[in-house]
Amino acid sequence: MAPATEKRMTGVIAATFTPLTSEGEINLSVIGPYIDYLIEKQGVKIIFVNGTTGESMSLTVAERKALAEDWCHKAKGKMDQVVVHVGCMSLRDAQELARHASEIKADGIAVISPSFFKPCTAADLRAFLREVASAAPTVPFYYYHIPSITGVNVPVRDVLIDIEEIIPTFRGVKFSGSDLMDFGQCVSMGHTHWSAVYGVDEQLLAGLAMGANGVVGSTYNYVGSHVNKLLTAFENGDQLQARTIQFKLQELICFAIKIGFDLGMNKQLASEVSGLSLGPPRLPLIPCPQDRVASVVQKYRSLFQNC
Numbered sequence: 436m437a438p439a440t441e442k443r444m445t446g447v448i449a450a451t452f453t454p455l456t457s458e459g460e461i462n463l464s465v466i467g468p469y470i471d472y473l474i475e476k477q478g479v480k481i482i483f484v485n486g487t488t489g490e491s492m493s494l495t496v497a498e499r500k501a502l503a504e505d506w507c508h509k510a511k512g513k514m515d516q517v518v519v520h521v522g523c524m525s526l527r528d529a530q531e532l533a534r535h536a537s538e539i540k541a542d543g544i545a546v547i548s549p550s551f552f553k554p555c556t557a558a559d560l561r562a563f564l565r566e567v568a569s570a571a572p573t574v575p576f577y578y579y580h581i582p583s584i585t586g587v588n589v590p591v592r593d594v595l596i597d598i599e600e601i602i603p604t605f606r607g608v609k610f611s612g613s614d615l616m617d618f619g620q621c622v623s624m625g626h627t628h629w630s631a632v633y634g635v636d637e638q639l640l641a642g643l644a645m646g647a648n649g650v651v652g653s654t655y656n657y658v659g660s661h662v663n664k665l666l667t668a669f670e671n672g673d674q675l676q677a678r679t680i681q682f683k684l685q686e687l688i689c690f691a692i693k694i695g696f697d698l699g700m701n702k703q704l705a706s707e708v709s710g711l712s713l714g715p716p717r718l719p720l721i722p723c724p725q726d727r728v729a730s731v732v733q734k735y736r737s738l739f740q741n742c
């Protein structure tokens with residue numbers, strides 16, 4: 436059983452971008468103001484760092500450690516939780532990051548499946564996750580499912596069967612897939628000390644309907660306050676209001692997709708809205724052309740400003 440003091444992942448969780456300088460170095464000076472911005476302007480109290488949005492797979496292990504440490508240190512006493520993604524292609528790197536996350540007192544770790552050589556079965560994936568988790572035996576552990584990026588389509592329900600027998604620290608799933616039956620099965624197989632957080636921002640309301648405890652995503656860096664209202668409306672049974680906000684977010688994402696939505700655009704949009712200097716993405720991703728940034732920012736303002 437989980438210790439009584441352990442916190443669950445709930446509410447609106449921002450998957451943070453990794454601030455880079457214009458020369459492409461990690462820029463730790465932005466992290467303090469970034470945390471304050473998320474708390475004050477977006478009402479976000481839990482952050483998920485070094486994930487997909489954080490370009491973790493494009494960073495070195497040393498950079499990921501420096502970032503994780505800074506996020507945890509600066510969020511202390513401000514954020515409710517910092518969950519650090521430690522997944523890597525190499526099991527040894529993932530274990531090193533898991534151990535490090537434990538040392539810096541991260542509130543949880545999450546692990547993505549390796550995606551160059553992929554696990555073929557749920558058993559293979561479970562074996563990988565167990566080895567990473569065992570490097571941080573006191574830290575709450577989450578499996579991070581993102582099949583559109585990893586190409587690993589093992590149903591999460593198969594990963595979860597009796598998983599605490601092999602990973603005693605297992606505490607839930609960050610589910611960034613669109614298979615809502617599988618997500619529903621994760622919720623229904625879950626325990627009261629687990630969290631099922633949903634990660635497809637454009638259909639988060641469907642995730643809530645399936646029983647998500649929280650939502651995690653990149654767009655909550657700049658629509659977090661609106662999505663907080665969506666969650667409240669959902670809890671109050673106000674489906675109309677919840678859908679109104681969801682549809683606005685869909686409109687923004689649809690618009691962005693039409694002009695070429697990628698992490699470069701997303702990061703630049705977050706910079707423009709927040710006023711933080713998040714910098715460019717790292718190659719192979721490239722910065723978004725200024726005219727496209729301007730039009731997505733304009734769309735954002737027309738949908739979300741002054742309401």
Ligand SMILES: CC(=O)N[C@H](C=O)[C@@H](O)[C@H](O)[C@H](O)CO
Nearest residue numbers: 487611634635636637652653654
């Ligand atoms: C594939 C991807 O990056 N997924 C993110 C997190 O899981 C989401 O937050 C998306 O960025 C978001 O749903 C917009 O498509």
Ligand SMILES: CC(=O)C(=O)O
Nearest residue numbers: 450486487488652653
């Ligand atoms: C979106 C998300 O959860 C991530 O960036 O890892």
